[in-house]
Amino acid sequence: MAAPLMEKDVELGFVEETDKKLLTSRYFPSKIGGHPAWLSLDSLPTTDSLACRICKKPTSFLLQVYSPGAEQVEAFHRTIFVFVCTDPACNKSNTNDNFHVFRSQLPKVNKFYSAEPPDETLPGKDEINAASFNKICIVCGCLGPKTCSKCQSVSYCGKDHQTIDWKLGHKKSCTSKVKQEQEERLYPSLFPEMELVTETENYKPCDKTADKSEEEKMKEYKEYLCSQNSAEGLKDLSETELQKMASEESENDKQLRKFKKRLSHEPDQVLRYSKGGEPLWIACTPKPDNIPDCDCGSKRQFEFQVLPHMLSYLDVDKVGESLDWGVLCIYTCSKNCSIENTYHREYIYKQDVI
Numbered sequence: 001m002a003a004p005l006m007e008k009d010v011e012l013g014f015v016e017e018t019d020k021k022l023l024t025s026r027y028f029p030s031k032i033g034g035h036p037a038w039l040s041l042d043s044l045p046t047t048d049s050l051a052c053r054i055c056k057k058p059t060s061f062l063l064q065v066y067s068p069g070a071e072q073v074e075a076f077h078r079t080i081f082v083f084v085c086t087d088p089a090c091n092k093s094n095t096n097d098n099f100h101v102f103r104s105q106l107p108k109v110n111k112f113y114s115a116e117p118p119d120e121t122l123p124g125k126d127e128i129n130a131a132s133f134n135k136i137c138i139v140c141g142c143l144g145p146k147t148c149s150k151c152q153s154v155s156y157c158g159k160d161h162q163t164i165d166w167k168l169g170h171k172k173s174c175t176s177k178v179k180q181e182q183e184e185r186l187y188p189s190l191f192p193e194m195e196l197v198t199e200t201e202n203y204k205p206c207d208k209t210a211d212k213s214e215e216e217k218m219k220e221y222k223e224y225l226c227s228q229n230s231a232e233g234l235k236d237l238s239e240t241e242l243q244k245m246a247s248e249e250s251e252n253d254k255q256l257r258k259f260k261k262r263l264s265h266e267p268d269q270v271l272r273y274s275k276g277g278e279p280l281w282i283a284c285t286p287k288p289d290n291i292p293d294c295d296c297g298s299k300r301q302f303e304f305q306v307l308p309h310m311l312s313y314l315d316v317d318k319v320g321e322s323l324d325w326g327v328l329c330i331y332t333c334s335k336n337c338s339i340e341n342t343y344h345r346e347y348i349y350k351q352d353v354i
């Protein structure tokens, strides 16, 4: 007898506070917010390639996931980076125009990092980072090809971030005789910085759905309705009325219910990682019918998804009222093709609940 199809293991991502030093490039972190901890420290994405495709302004760094390609020498280190435009006007249902995804990878022996694992007990600050190889925008941590023409001491990715920094304090420090250390400012365009830690999902599908009696299914559905707080007076509904409601439940509602049920086992999860597996969709439609192939000609495969719960860690009120998503599914080259130390564009699919 053929073995039943096994679902791939899913690694769940959770957000945790940690020593900020451990979120810098040398420690190969997975994290959300702050500046990107670039993996390859040169050939960073250009300002143009990080601009929002709708408003053309710089996108903000959302998160990075460190996921080494164990069996490939050239991907001994491997990180996926995600950027998003926080302008509410650019956040459109089921479109990815305000997102960018990049893959970076390096062999164990490379020109940036020692092949020895980093020592977490050493004091930080003097760690190697992208600023050792490039001019970096003080606001967003991306390439900063423009320099303040007055003091020549601060770099920016462009006018937008230069203006932000000017208003937030550079106006004073630029001309001041006593050169301050570049003050650590909290830029409103940055998301709060936190570590992403993972843990294998402990989920045993009790595959009894098919055997469930109508009565059991109805009970489950009733419980679900109650949990949605939208079911005042449900107790008084007759079985017939309930059955009618259940049959009217759309395919999308059913999928949303399945989605919530699966997440309810670990309600704090913000990310699900399952390379080559299947996303947990929040709706039945729309789904991508055609994921574009990688530039190398290979198919792309699903790698991980970001859940809506992540939004609660992002202080989104501060950066834009309606930054929102159902799920963000990241697809990467299935061959994990060789890209040397460049940043290679990958694909993101945004699915919303309509």
Ligand SMILES: [Zn+2]
Binding pocket: 052, 053, 054, 055, 056, 057, 085, 086, 087, 090, 098
């Ligand atoms: Zn935009």
Ligand SMILES: [Zn+2]
Binding pocket: 058, 137, 138, 139, 140, 141, 142, 156, 157, 158, 161
């Ligand atoms: Zn910038």
Ligand SMILES: [Zn+2]
Binding pocket: 148, 149, 150, 151, 152, 153, 154, 170, 173, 174, 175
């Ligand atoms: Zn200046």
Ligand SMILES: [Zn+2]
Binding pocket: 294, 295, 296, 297, 298, 333, 334, 335, 336, 337
């Ligand atoms: Zn490829």
